[in-house]
Amino acid sequence: MxxxxxxxxxxxxxxxxxxxxxxxxxxxxxxxxAREAARRAQCTNxxxxxxxAICNYESVHGSYPPGRKGSSWGTxxxxxxxxxxxxxxYNSWNSYGNNKPGRDVKDLxxxxxxxxxxxxxxxxxxxxxxxxxxxxxxxxxxxxxxxKEYICTYHSYTANFGNTTLSQPALFNSVTFGGAPFSDxxxxxxxxxxxxxxxxxxxxxxxxxxxxxxxxxxxxAIAEEINGQGEDFRGVTWWGDATTFTAYLTPNSTQPDxxxxxxxxxxxxxxxxxxxxxxxxxxxxxxxxRHPGGVNVALCDGSVRFVKNxxxxxxxxxxxxxxxxxxxxxxxx
Numbered sequence: 001m002x003x004x005x006x007x008x009x010x011x012x013x014x015x016x017x018x019x020x021x022x023x024x025x026x027x028x029x030x031x032x033x034a035r036e037a038a039r040r041a042q043c044t045n046x047x048x049x050x051x052x053a054i055c056n057y058e059s060v061h062g063s064y065p066p067g068r069k070g071s072s073w074g075t076x077x078x079x080x081x082x083x084x085x086x087x088x089x090y091n092s093w094n095s096y097g098n099n100k101p102g103r104d105v106k107d108l109x110x111x112x113x114x115x116x117x118x119x120x121x122x123x124x125x126x127x128x129x130x131x132x133x134x135x136x137x138x139x140x141x142x143x144x145x146x147x148k149e150y151i152c153t154y155h156s157y158t159a160n161f162g163n164t165t166l167s168q169p170a171l172f173n174s175v176t177f178g179g180a181p182f183s184d185x186x187x188x189x190x191x192x193x194x195x196x197x198x199x200x201x202x203x204x205x206x207x208x209x210x211x212x213x214x215x216x217x218x219x220x221a222i223a224e225e226i227n228g229q230g231e232d233f234r235g236v237t238w239w240g241d242a243t244t245f246t247a248y249l250t251p252n253s254t255q256p257d258x259x260x261x262x263x264x265x266x267x268x269x270x271x272x273x274x275x276x277x278x279x280x281x282x283x284x285x286x287x288x289x290r291h292p293g294g295v296n297v298a299l300c301d302g303s304v305r306f307v308k309n310x311x312x313x314x315x316x317x318x319x320x321x322x323x324x325x326x327x328x329x330x331x332x333x
Contacts, residue, residue, distance in 0.1 A: 051298035053083035063206040068240040070187025072111035075243040112238040113150035128155035154235035163317040165282040178321030216300035223287035233262025247320035249286035
């Protein structure tokens with residue numbers, strides 16, 4: 001009598017393998033989607049903390065923090081450190097004190113890459129990092145001062161400088177400046193010409209809640225920025241330019257940022273950018289993220305929203321202004 005052998009035939013094995021492969025193919029996007037949802041939630045939480053820090057700063061000082069002090073003397077990140085539980089780091093920051101203009105060693109020491117501030121600017125602050133982004137691997141910036149190398153960290157969030165350019169001109173390419181919650185309060189001394197040319201001062205100083213006539217719930221405060229890779233300075237939030245965004249371009253625009261140094265594009269993973277030129281002399285940076293479909297933003301009332309890349313440009317620019325008197329529908333963004 002013959003014995004029967006139980007087992008799979010070759011065809012049955014191939015069918016099982018095909019089914020398993022199909023299940024894995026379905027499972028992997030779901031896992032990746034869940035991970036991205038978790039990362040986006042962490043990014044939203046970071047922005048919530050930053051938004052509340054900005055509001056707390058305003059409550060204590062009667063104004064929002066300065067957006068930047070020239071190119072090299074501090075940014076909104078420095079001013080808000082005590083409000084994100086980084087008081088000891090804030091106390092390590094040394095501001096230029098005697099207002100003596102000129103190019104000497106003492107002046108250089110007090111810039112963000114200077115000897116007295118390297119403790120702060122070489123520190124990576126996790127509250128300011130979006131886990132979806134890819135941090136710059138070496139955090140190294142070369143400055144044209146002899147051959148010395150300066151180390152600065154990259155972060156993921158920038159401040160709203162309005163609807164035109166970083167220097168906030170009254171009119172830019174037919175776009176009228178409508179105010180912004182952050183601006184440049186000016187350098188305490190002359191910026192070194194071969195590092196960063198001074199930009200025109202907006203003369204607006206710091207903003208207060210009373211200045212935001214459009215309403216704090218209708219005005220952008222902080223948004224995301226992608227860390228530039230290689231020697232791309234976007235994301236170096238200690239440097240004046242890289243701490244800003246404007247709404248001249250929509251989120252994650254395919255049009256390039258116009259930079260005043262530190263542009264490295266085309267380059268793997270870097271957003272588009274072009275150096276400023278005589279024909280296009282005013283730098284501006286769009287808000288950008290690696291989240292699918294849009295960017296997270298914090299509004300001036302401390303709330304956080306996700307804005308799609310497809311947001312209407314007119315609506316986006318209206319959200320960036322403080323006194324534009326635009327009417328924005330609640331479902332427009």
